[in-house]
Amino acid sequence: MGITVREPSGLSERAAAERLAEYGPNELSQPRPPRLPVRAARQLADPMSILLLIAGLVTLIVLGEIPEGLAILTILLVNVVIGVSQETKADHAVRALRTLTAPMAKVVRDGAVRRIPAAEVVPGDVVQVAAGDRVPADARLSEATGLGVDESMLTGESLSSDKRAAQADGAGGTLADRHDELFAGTLVVRGSGVAEVTRTGARTEMGRIASALGGGVKGPLAVELAQVSRRIGLVAVMAGGVMILIGLSRVQRGEAALLDIILAGVALAIAAVPESLAAAVTTALALGSQRMAALGVIVRRLPAIEALGATTVIATDKTGTLTTGHLTVTDHVTASEIDLWRGALRCNDARDGLGDAVDVALAAAAERHGLRPPPGEERLAARPFDAETRSMAVITATNEDRPLLTVKGAPEVVLARCVPGPETERLARAVSGLADRGMRVLALADKRTDDLDAAGLRALGLVALSDEIRPSAARAVTDCRAAGIRVVMVTGDHADTARAIAEEVGITAEPVVTGAALQALGGADDGRSKRSARLREAAVLARVDPGTKLDLVRALREDGQVVTMTGDGVNDAPALRNADVGVAMAGEEGTDVAREAASVVVTTGDLGTIVAGVREGRRLRHNVSSMVGYLLTGNLAEILIVLTGLIAWPDLVVPLLPVQLLWINLVLDGIPAIALGVDRPAGDPLALRPTGGLLSWPVLTRIALRAVAVGALVFSAVEVARRLGWSEEQVRSQAVLALVFARLTLAYVVRARRRTFERGWWRGRSVLVAVTATAALQILVTVIPVLGAPLALVPVPPVGWAMALGAAMLSVIVCDMVRYRAGLVVSPSGPAPGGRG
Numbered sequence: 001m002g003i004t005v006r007e008p009s010g011l012s013e014r015a016a017a018e019r020l021a022e023y024g025p026n027e028l029s030q031p032r033p034p035r036l037p038v039r040a041a042r043q044l045a046d047p048m049s050i051l052l053l054i055a056g057l058v059t060l061i062v063l064g065e066i067p068e069g070l071a072i073l074t075i076l077l078v079n080v081v082i083g084v085s086q087e088t089k090a091d092h093a094v095r096a097l098r099t100l101t102a103p104m105a106k107v108v109r110d111g112a113v114r115r116i117p118a119a120e121v122v123p124g125d126v127v128q129v130a131a132g133d134r135v136p137a138d139a140r141l142s143e144a145t146g147l148g149v150d151e152s153m154l155t156g157e158s159l160s161s162d163k164r165a166a167q168a169d170g171a172g173g174t175l176a177d178r179h180d181e182l183f184a185g186t187l188v189v190r191g192s193g194v195a196e197v198t199r200t201g202a203r204t205e206m207g208r209i210a211s212a213l214g215g216g217v218k219g220p221l222a223v224e225l226a227q228v229s230r231r232i233g234l235v236a237v238m239a240g241g242v243m244i245l246i247g248l249s250r251v252q253r254g255e256a257a258l259l260d261i262i263l264a265g266v267a268l269a270i271a272a273v274p275e276s277l278a279a280a281v282t283t284a285l286a287l288g289s290q291r292m293a294a295l296g297v298i299v300r301r302l303p304a305i306e307a308l309g310a311t312t313v314i315a316t317d318k319t320g321t322l323t324t325g326h327l328t329v330t331d332h333v334t335a336s337e338i339d340l341w342r343g344a345l346r347c348n349d350a351r352d353g354l355g356d357a358v359d360v361a362l363a364a365a366a367e368r369h370g371l372r373p374p375p376g377e378e379r380l381a382a383r384p385f386d387a388e389t390r391s392m393a394v395i396t397a398t399n400e401d402r403p404l405l406t407v408k409g410a411p412e413v414v415l416a417r418c419v420p421g422p423e424t425e426r427l428a429r430a431v432s433g434l435a436d437r438g439m440r441v442l443a444l445a446d447k448r449t450d451d452l453d454a455a456g457l458r459a460l461g462l463v464a465l466s467d468e469i470r471p472s473a474a475r476a477v478t479d480c481r482a483a484g485i486r487v488v489m490v491t492g493d494h495a496d497t498a499r500a501i502a503e504e505v506g507i508t509a510e511p512v513v514t515g516a517a518l519q520a521l522g523g524a525d526d527g528r529s530k531r532s533a534r535l536r537e538a539a540v541l542a543r544v545d546p547g548t549k550l551d552l553v554r555a556l557r558e559d560g561q562v563v564t565m566t567g568d569g570v571n572d573a574p575a576l577r578n579a580d581v582g583v584a585m586a587g588e589e590g591t592d593v594a595r596e597a598a599s600v601v602v603t604t605g606d607l608g609t610i611v612a613g614v615r616e617g618r619r620l621r622h623n624v625s626s627m628v629g630y631l632l633t634g635n636l637a638e639i640l641i642v643l644t645g646l647i648a649w650p651d652l653v654v655p656l657l658p659v660q661l662l663w664i665n666l667v668l669d670g671i672p673a674i675a676l677g678v679d680r681p682a683g684d685p686l687a688l689r690p691t692g693g694l695l696s697w698p699v700l701t702r703i704a705l706r707a708v709a710v711g712a713l714v715f716s717a718v719e720v721a722r723r724l725g726w727s728e729e730q731v732r733s734q735a736v737l738a739l740v741f742a743r744l745t746l747a748y749v750v751r752a753r754r755r756t757f758e759r760g761w762w763r764g765r766s767v768l769v770a771v772t773a774t775a776a777l778q779i780l781v782t783v784i785p786v787l788g789a790p791l792a793l794v795p796v797p798p799v800g801w802a803m804a805l806g807a808a809m810l811s812v813i814v815c816d817m818v819r820y821r822a823g824l825v826v827s828p829s830g831p832a833p834g835g836r837g
């Protein structure tokens, strides 16, 4: 426990509540979400909507076709409503997540340390900060131990600035000179301190600068989708152009009006562009992130969902992830119990049961042995625990004349600094017996000196802490293996401890690679490549420092793996940022720095939770690829029919009227596409192994082949209708009916794993509802003339229905054949490179 001269007891809860009412919450005001009309206007400003508006007005006013013109405008309205509601939904989801990851602060209230939301911090609060924390408010330091703060976000200076406790009267000056002040929003990179809050919320230095926290960086998925949309847009415009060119010859011959042809071309272009794709994908991701939040997986950046689903390697911490993280001292080796536990209390930063898990466990053990912090001792200097040195050192003024240095840490580190002798050797030999049992072993030593780095210490003994395995972790490891995901344990702990735990949870414990072994490979080019190879094959990495995590991430990613990495410490940030998915812990266990570097925050560090996230990620990837397949296949088939029909059926002028194209694409298609986005396919989603990119060549080939097949089937149905001598309206109605039915069955084709109507295909309520509702809608407008009139649809004879259903059923069969075939005909170059998300 930190013994200090002044032990500030902080505000009382009552005073704090009063101040909160007076000063308001400690937050920078968030930009308000745009209002409904603004959102609607944004949707309308989209080029497609503008085209649609023009097309509708031209039909209505210039051509004087009132029902058709109104229908087009209604379709536009429906489209805007769907767009706005999707955007609002996605927005809500993202906002809800932001609240979940709200920052916390440690304050002293009524004399005890509490963790409270940073927004509730008030001026006058006594806050504690330690390495890894984001400073919650502007504050004046009353205590500082080796405190260093990164203030680059305020001052632009990349070097961290050293802080010390305030003197009687603090001097002003530029921000960078104010060494006894902490500023809201800056990051503590080392040491610890206690400070009294001076300003909160918008009154802080950060508040004055105003938040520069912009969000919304586009992820790879969004970029890929934007690219796809652009390409398809080009194809669509070309298709529309071709249509107009073909039509022009007809205008010359006096068979059609110019305006009709142009409108039809524009409609084809609008119809062919999957404008709902990007919005539907964003919605699917946003809703998926909400579902994940319910599982305890909070996604900070939406594209991480997709990357989670694509994960091939999970690099995990040991403590807190595979084990519960509740450390208890279960064994110790010592010559003098009293000296050992006194040392454990001196070299300890825990307070009121809060703080580092090791320190909390040691304080509890000391108390069990009847020791309390000796009164009247004052801490003169300290070097906080740090994962690089694996030790902590404290100098205290005791009742005796000379100050006392106490060191605790990894046995290799501490015992190496002790005077050699039988006792030191006895302890060194005892280490591996304890570690073999999966326990974390620490050594303690002391010496009368005021030098933190002194050697020649007296060994006090060993303490062994055990940590229970999480039962869910073992299951998660098995799940991962079944799903083809490798689990690698990365720990700062002893190799023997690591191996014992790895074996217990079912991670193949071979090979165990230690930091020392990696170091021995040297730093030359040759050594580096050997090092990467060693890192890639390791199942357990022990006694490694956080820097090695970054090397591991790099080595694995170079190898084409998609890496999910967990981390909690200040030094884990680079690795978390560089991994495909960085996972940090919410709450006390993780640091703010790690959380900000991570793309995913989990409420329990449990590996099972992370695997649940991977499962959801795989499901979402599957859903997004279903959606893309569904929309692209359908649209392409439609373009093919319109273009071939234009040539084959000159008497029809245009095979499908603009209003019909828009009806099919903008109304009927949107509903099943959204349903596919939130689909629950049969079976365990974890088994849906990611294959290549969203639009790799095999995928595109499959889409093209299926589109040709569906197009040909619908074309035949229409051709038969023409031969039977039906009227122009009936032939077009037949085309719409067959196309809609065939496209609807595509929803089932794209989401299936092996066969369209495989076991459990009917499960997944959203798709069933969407497809049935859409089919019903189409049937209604076909059989009820009043409803069909604006769309120029008329009832068709029974043969027509039979042909539409036949085309739909045959589509399924042909598309399933393509499913098998595609694996054989395409992609000789192995998996496509799009797998990394």
Ligand SMILES: Nc1ncnc2c1ncn2[C@@H]1O[C@H](COP(=O)(O)OP(=O)(O)OP(=O)(O)O)[C@@H](O)[C@H]1O
Residues within 6 Å of the ligand: 317, 318, 319, 320, 356, 358, 359, 385, 386, 387, 390, 391, 392, 408, 409, 410, 411, 440, 441, 442, 490, 491, 492, 493, 494
């Ligand atoms: N509070 C502490 N004071 C002194 N030494 C410590 C403390 N905590 C840990 N150590 C030592 O440092 C070593 C590394 O600890 P660290 O917490 O960095 O491991 P880690 O990589 O987080 O482990 P894990 O994978 O189990 O979470 C430990 O094995 C222990 O010997």
Ligand SMILES: [Cu+]
Residues within 6 Å of the ligand: 337, 369
């Ligand atoms: Cu004991």
